[in-house]
Amino acid sequence: EVQLVESGGGLVQPGGSLRLSCAASGFAFEDYAMHWVRQAPGKGLEWVSGINWNNGGIAYADSVKGRFTISRDNAKKSLYLQMHSLGVEDTALYYCAKDRLPTVAALDAFNIWGPGTMVTVSS
Amino acid sequence: DIVLTQSPDSLAVSLGARATLNCKSSQSVLHSPTNKNYLAWYQQKPGQSPKLLIYWASTRESGVPDRFSGGGSGTDFTLTISSLQAEDVAVYFCQQHYSSPLTFGGGTKVEIK
Helix, strand or coil, X not given: CCEEEEECCEEEXXXXXXXXXXXXXXXXXXXXXXXXXXXXXXXXXXXXXXXXCCCCCEEECCCCCCCEEXXXXXXXXXXXXXXXXXXXXXXXXXXEEEEXXXXXXXXXXXXXXXXXXXXXXXX | CCCEXXXXXXXXXXXXXXXXXXXXXXXXXXXXXXXXXXXXXXXXXXXXXXXXXXXXXCEECCCCCCCEEEEEECCEEEEEECCCCHHHCEEEEEEECCCCCCEECCCEEEEEC
16 A cells, blocks of 8 residues: 655744654655645645655755755655754644656656644744 | 635535636646646545645546546636535645646635535
8 A cells, every 4th residue: 555654743842843754655665756745724735845756856945945854765765854943834734745656857746645744833 | 936826715515516616827837848737636625634636637536536627728727526525525725736836726615505
């Protein structure tokens, strides 16, 4: 079964850091671009960051550029999001998502999503 | 950045009736070399992760019921539910995957009248 499972969320104080992980199974992880998408409570979806299959192509939303770093370990079939300088506006459910096709550019629809991990930034 | 505007914000439709959702893009998402519109639709039911329904504006993802159809090109797109079922109550989002940063519309909430 194709599956993504996020972990690492929790409660953190403003200005703090957190590292999210996403464990993939059931598909050739190394062939696909991967993304982080977040959803603030009661709000819509916001793409956060994407990374292509070999770490050669990385992009970020302006709202997180310079504070968040996406990375992947194909041998461990894992995706990561290192978050620094967290603010209350970063409070959200963070989803890991997979590109539909194994293309070079991380520009595709997302056909598999994880259940998400909640990040709460509060003092 | 490409801005996607969805309308209406919410929609109440009778069981068995047609629901039409709109998504307007601030720029064309038509990829000329492939003649494909890089526009996707997702369904998010309460408490669940989003689910891909439609990609390339009009291609149904495997396993998606044929009452769901996508249309449009360039900057104007629609998602149609031909005969609304109780299990279709959800928020529907459009997304452009034409250029980075990838962006989503604000969503349309579909309810039963």
